[in-house]
Amino acid sequence: MPLAAPVAAQAGARVKDIVDVENVRPxxxxxxxxxxxxxxxxxxxxxxxxxxxxxxxxxxxxxxxxxxxxxxxxxxxxxxxxxxxxxxxxxxxxxxxxxxxxxxxxxxxxxxxxxxxxxxxxxxxxxxxxxxxxxxxxxxxxxxxxxxxxxxxxxxxxxxxxxEREVPYALRSATSLKLALKNPDLATARHIAAAVNGLYAGTASVLDPGTVQLTPGAGYRGNIVDLLGDVENLPVSVDQAARIVINEASGTVVMSADVRISPVAIAQGGLTISVSETPVASQPAPLSQGQTAVLPRTRVAVDDGGNASLAMVEGASLRSLVAGLNTLGVSPRDLITILQAIKTAGALQAEIAVQ
Structure with missing residues (x-):
């Protein structure tokens, strides 16, 4: 079962899709x-x-x-x-x-x-x-x-x-509101506050990674419903922590795009995986007035007995590693075991959630 490419972490979304309003709940x-x-x-x-x-x-x-x-x-x-x-x-x-x-x-x-x-x-x-x-x-x-x-x-x-009975809540008379992020993240909370303040300066403030407080200005005082209606459609960039979700029952693996791995080598059965860093120096051309730079070079080698290997540059990502494993036909069960072993070794820079 090949693993699909992860979605970029910096995705755009409307405020209304990523927050809940305080006391507005079923x-x-x-x-x-x-x-x-x-x-x-x-x-x-x-x-x-x-x-x-x-x-x-x-x-x-x-x-x-x-x-x-x-x-x-x-x-x-x-x-x-x-x-x-x-x-x-x-x-x-x-x-x-x-x-x-x-x-x-x-x-x-x-x-x-x-x-x-x-x-x-x-x-x-x-x-x-x-x-x-x-x-x-x-x-x-x-x-x-x-x-x-x-x-x-x-x-x-x-x-x-x-x-037969309603739950009383006077939203219109509220003097302030708190927006609770469905997935708490400090960067996303700051993006929401920046988007709101860009439209109405001084209206939003970040209380914690999961809460943004709205305090209406003079134009919306006593009419916070209109403010909320204007704010909820603002587009913001949504950040997220690097995370891998594993469903062992179905063999499903879902990961975010920011997952990274450090140099590591793993052997499982007849399969050996190694990740190594070999940075090289780049010299500028003569008389170009350039500067010497160190360029990253990462090599991921996968040996299944047939000397198969995969070379990569510009940093090591788990996406590249998984793509190489898919090429070799590694089963989802083996992939889950490999990911858990990398995490245990401290080389996987992401959170693993097992369902």
Missing amino acids: NQLVGYGLVVGLPGTGDRTNNAPFTEESLQAMLERMGVNVRDAKMKPQNVAAVSVTATMPAFARAGSTIDVQVSALGDATSLQGGTLLVSSLRALDGEIYAVAQGPVAVSGFKAQGAGASVSRGVSTSARIAGGAII
Whole structure:
């Protein structure tokens, strides 16, 4: 699996794409409910007694006395109901909900969620959900075989919850705002502040690598929404630390363009890799009034038993090393092992994140 060329670190982006605004965030909601109308794929009350208790409580609230009845329905499933309420969501608007089985139901296909309240961490009800569930997976089985695809005990209801309570936040009356970088970096924070101050001098200041504070000037005092609207579309250059992300399960390796390696030699199985520096002096031509300069020369040699080698100049980069390994057909698993070994030896100038 060849490794794609890394993207340059100094990439351009809009401010709105790389920051979050203080207190402008979604809120997580959770609730409990019953899905009814299942074709015999619901909870078995012997294993999930809370389903029967919930059903009895619901019927009693509707005026039906079933306390002395022995209910053994298999068309009802107890479920958790979760949703994310976006920032500035208004009462009466709808949001999607996720429904997941809590008991031993085998499928939610064909069911309908009965009205369920959704609460936030403060215990208050912010939305009410109800409606037919949509399951993407399925499961079918017979006496001697079964087949399944996806997850049939998890479903969604598009627009299934109505917001009943709003989260109060007066953005317009704020006297200042903090922009939180999604990927904290001091250079990027300084670029944001410079871009904003280039448009409105003295408006932005860097508090730390992850925070830029906006203080509106006289023209925007009391109307910070307009300031934020003008700032969020400003283009800035985004910097990033040298990093390699490795997914061992799939053998995927992703790296930034600034990853560098120091002189090092590695032997793995029948493969030997060496990186060496041999700087040379460059003399100016006679009577040119030039100066003697030292030019870097880097050589990466890869020996797989066939005397294959790759020569490079102008500094050693991991990109060049990986390109040479790809040419030799090194497997992703071996590549991951090599990168980890280089990092352990202290020759890899980058952070490695293993997933």
